[in-house]
Amino acid sequence: MSSIGTGYDLSASTFSPDGRVFQVEYAMKAVENSSTAIGIRCKDGVVFGVEKLVLSKLYEEGSNKRIFNIDRHIGMAVAGLLADARSLAEVAREESSNFRSNYGHDIPLKHLSDRVAMYVHAYTLYSAVRPFGCSFILGSYDKDDGPQLYMVDPSGISYGYWGCAIGKAKQAAKTEIEKLQMKDMTCRELVKEVAKIIYIVHDEVKDKAFELELSWVGEVTNGRHELVPKDVREEAEKYAKDSLEEEDDSDEDNM
Amino acid sequence: MEKHCTDSRVKGVSTGTTILAAVFDGGVVIGSDSRASVGEEYVSSKTINKVIQVHDRIFCCIAGSLADAQAITKAAKFHLSFHSVQMESPPRVMAAASVLRDLCYKNREELQAGFMTAGWDKKNGPQVYVVALGGMLINQLVTIAGSGSTYIYGYIDAKYKPNMTKEECLQFATNALALAMGRDNASGGVAHLVVVTEKGVEHVVVPGDKLPKFHDE
Secondary structure, three states: OOOOOOOOOOOOOOOOOOOOOHHHHHHHHHHHOOOOEEEEEEOOEEEEEEEEEOOOOOOOOOOOOOEEEEEOOEEEEEEEOHHHHHHHHHHHHHHHHHHHHHHOOOOOHHHHHHHHHHHHHHOOOOOOOOOOOEEEEEEEEEOOOEEEEEEEOOOOOEEEOOEEEEOOOHHHHHHHHHOOOHHHOOHHHHHHHHHHHHHHHOOOOOOOOEEEEEEEEEHHHOOOOEEOOHHHHHHHHHHHHHHHHHHHHHHHHHO | OOOOOOOOOOOOEEEOOOEEEEEEOOEEEEEEOOOEEEOOOEEEEOOOOOEEEEEOOEEEEEEEEHHHHHHHHHHHHHHHHHHHHHHOOOOOHHHHHHHHHHHHHHOOOOOOEEEEEEEEEOOOEEEEEEEOOOOOEEEEOEEEEOHHHHHHHHHHHHHOOOOOOHHHHHHHHHHHHHHHHHHOOOOOOOEEEEEEEOOOEEEEEEOHHHOOOOOOO
């Protein structure tokens, strides 16, 4: 659904006659151009998976990470303009650090998500600044409140989810996520499924090489957000690749 | 003209006082006497309430300059009520204690008041925190403060046990306050006690003549 908002789309401080702020919609398009990131909440934690496209063989492995640590217990996966995302990660870190300093305990994820969403929203009000061109998914785990997952988009709204996807293949990823019974799965089971989904939605033709970034926070990590350990990641990638081959084989049989 | 002084003798209306807070199995008891004095001689009020409610299940006891204590609790109440609406849940006792600590520490040069914050929250159950004069914050099971507290340290050390029942803890607190009020010039009046549990808040007032009497009274 593309429409040209000629004349009403030059600044975020202008509404179009049909009540839209085009700059914000264009910012969301920037997110749709980026590669996919997904976050899924299961019974005892949250798992993030990011399809990080590698544009050149000269890049050092692991550079330009798209999963950030916001606080010990909160992780953030991003899609869109990476520079904008980094700046928002810094904002989120300051918010949670200030909260701990003022109130003596970890910031609840809903509150952090509301605060960062308010910040993102502020940039959609004025013509002097442009909206942030990134969406991000925040996840945390607390032993009393359980796992939580929130997504914030460039318009400044935040939603709570059981599973969500952002980026170019978000529709395909959402379809795959809906097939999962995430409420009954543990993090260890989920990590393999997340890897599989990223492999499924990755477009081999248009984008060649990619790195899979996986992270989790849950009972398995004692409430700390961490990148998934090497052995678990390798097991998950192997499961993902094997599942894809099986599907290819079964396609051949059907023919 | 009142000259503000930072040594141990407080000018102006002060709460030469006895305050205490103790954790029992399922809740906290917070108690205080009710005397406000000017200098060492004049009792300006016999029925002041030093146990201030800062949120539904969180109370503060104040010792030191009464004006400072009221100003700080007023600011803390506002801050906590706003925080609790934003969080969409009652604030933690630790959050209340941190708010008070920040107020005390950032204004330490001008203020002269110390607090106990005690209450119940869903995450950690019953808790007692002490915010001392300069802004130190520590978590304890039982704590006493004020000029009258010096006379009952031995009693607290000997008689406090963790996980008491509500009735045992109330009796313990009443006895402690009565002993302090009996020996401290600057403490007296009635004993105000507040019991905070998950279910709610109960106020108990023990008038002077109903306080327990000890051997030489």
